[in-house]
Amino acid sequence: MQLQTYARITNYELRITDCSGDQHQERLFAYLSATIRNSQFVIRNFLYLIDYPISQINLIYQMKEVFIVATARTPIGSLNGVLAGVPATQLGATVIKAALERAGIAATEVNEVYMGNVLSANLGQAPANQASLAAGLPNTVPCTTVNKVCASGMKAIMLGAQSILLGDNDVVVAGGMENMSAVPYYLDKARTGYKLGHGSITDGIIRDGLWDPYKDFHMGNAAELCATEYHITREEQDAFAIESYKRAAAAWEKGYFNAEVVPVQVPGKQVVIVSEDEEYKKVIFEKVPTLKPTFQKDGTITAANASNINDGAAAVVLVSGEKLKELGLKPLAKIISFADASQAPEWFTTTPVKAIDNALKKANLQIGDMDYAEVNEAFSCVPIANARDLGVSLDKVNVWGGAVAMGHPIGCSGARIVVTLNAILHQNNARYGVAGICNGGGGASAIIIERV
Numbered sequence: 284m285q286l287q288t289y290a291r292i293t294n295y296e297l298r299i300t301d302c303s304g305d306q307h308q309e310r311l312f313a314y315l316s317a318t319i320r321n322s323q324f325v326i327r328n329f330l331y332l333i334d335y336p337i338s339q340i341n342l343i344y345q346m347k348e349v350f351i352v353a354t355a356r357t358p359i360g361s362l363n364g365v366l367a368g369v370p371a372t373q374l375g376a377t378v379i380k381a382a383l384e385r386a387g388i389a390a391t392e393v394n395e396v397y398m399g400n401v402l403s404a405n406l407g408q409a410p411a412n413q414a415s416l417a418a419g420l421p422n423t424v425p426c427t428t429v430n431k432v433c434a435s436g437m438k439a440i441m442l443g444a445q446s447i448l449l450g451d452n453d454v455v456v457a458g459g460m461e462n463m464s465a466v467p468y469y470l471d472k473a474r475t476g477y478k479l480g481h482g483s484i485t486d487g488i489i490r491d492g493l494w495d496p497y498k499d500f501h502m503g504n505a506a507e508l509c510a511t512e513y514h515i516t517r518e519e520q521d522a523f524a525i526e527s528y529k530r531a532a533a534a535w536e537k538g539y540f541n542a543e544v545v546p547v548q549v550p551g552k553q554v555v556i557v558s559e560d561e562e563y564k565k566v567i568f569e570k571v572p573t574l575k576p577t578f579q580k581d582g583t584i585t586a587a588n589a590s591n592i593n594d595g596a597a598a599v600v601l602v603s604g605e606k607l608k609e610l611g612l613k614p615l616a617k618i619i620s621f622a623d624a625s626q627a628p629e630w631f632t633t634t635p636v637k638a639i640d641n642a643l644k645k646a647n648l649q650i651g652d653m654d655y656a657e658v659n660e661a662f663s664c665v666p667i668a669n670a671r672d673l674g675v676s677l678d679k680v681n682v683w684g685g686a687v688a689m690g691h692p693i694g695c696s697g698a699r700i701v702v703t704l705n706a707i708l709h710q711n712n713a714r715y716g717v718a719g720i721c722n723g724g725g726g727a728s729a730i731i732i733e734r735v
Contacts, residue, residue, distance in 0.1 A: 352615060626725050
């Protein structure tokens with residue numbers, strides 16, 4: 284009788300089961316390593332070989348499913364604006380607590396917390412842990428702070444999803460937080476002192492958040508490269524920026540953001556409740572075409588068609604399919620796939636298309652399957668260029684506005700666009716959405732979600 288064999292992975296073990304007639308014998312082999320490609324495991328090696336011939340091995344592994352059961356984000360504050368006095372960790376605590384309350388999950392159920400944060404100077408040790416404890420989670424919950432520059436918040440979600448896929452966790456809170464208003468200036472050589480001559484101070488926002496250390500120029504100079512390479516005119520970028528402001532204003536007017544935004548209490552002599560994004564209301568459309576280029580004398584990038592410097596936080600609650608059933612939770616979306624990509628640092632602006640393509644391949648989907656896309660508006664030229672490469676109409680991209688209008692708290696934005704994408708899918712009864720965000724150093728990250 285022909286020997287039939289199948290294999291399955293259980294945690295970190297590979298089990299080979301022989302089924303021949305009425306005989307059912309299972310042998311346990313130590314499992315060394317595997318990779319996941321297109322949702323299939325590729326076995327690299329075994330500790331020792333099977334001592335009999337095998338006609339065929341079919342590897343069967345039911346990947347754990349990852350669901351988003353709640354989202355929350357703060358309003359986004361302007362530089363030195365309404366949220367300037369609220370530390371990033373407190374903004375993070377606000378969204379962690381709100382997301383868990385919306386999910387109906389007790390703090391004791393959380394297995395791990397991942398929070399993106401880029402500008403951690405003077406914030407104190409372990410920002411993610413600070414946010415977790417301030418949100419009321421037990422001190423036994425492990426917390427990790429993630430810094431992938433602008434993609435930090437999204438990478439935190441990806442790491443949380445990976446931990447569930449691998450069976451390490453069942454409930455994870457992940458997101459990002461940033462208070463750019465509170466970032467200090469650095470006094471170089473202060474520790475050793477100045478013997479003679481002038482000293483200098485360095486802007487922590489620019490140095491650690493917005494400066495390319497390889498080409499030694501501002502992120503805006505890289506955006507100028509993108510605009511030149513793709514022949515994106517100043518007029519085209521200004522028109523995109525104006526549309527972003529109009530879309531954000533319309534979304535607020537229609538109440539679309541109400542489901543995702545949690546109000547923030549700002550301490551002071553009088554407690555102020557902030558419940559709406561601050562930046563989009565400041566635009567004066569008539570001034571947009573009159574502004575001078577910011578980074579190059581003959582350039583096209585201005586303060587109006589680039590994102591702003593902002594404060595805010597966003598988070599999602601991720602659960603496994605098993606925990607979803609156990610707790611009787613209602614999911615919002617399922618994470619279908621996610622991916623990173625990288626290329627030359629000065630071309631970070633066009634890396635989102637590569638990350639999105641990688642995520643689509645993993646999901647066995649096409650860009651045409653995506654009902655909506657969120658591409659972070661670091662600069663107006665970024666979604667314009669990436670939409671061209673993807674072959675996507677801008678009518679499907681950032682339909683509620685983006686970072687140009689709403690603001691770009693860099694450690695938060697990757698999570699914020701996932702939160703907003705989920706809301707867009709539900710508002711429009713759509714199925715699939717993809718979010719992509721570029722980051723300094725040449726990188727980008729992308730996530731595909733499905734409304735459920």
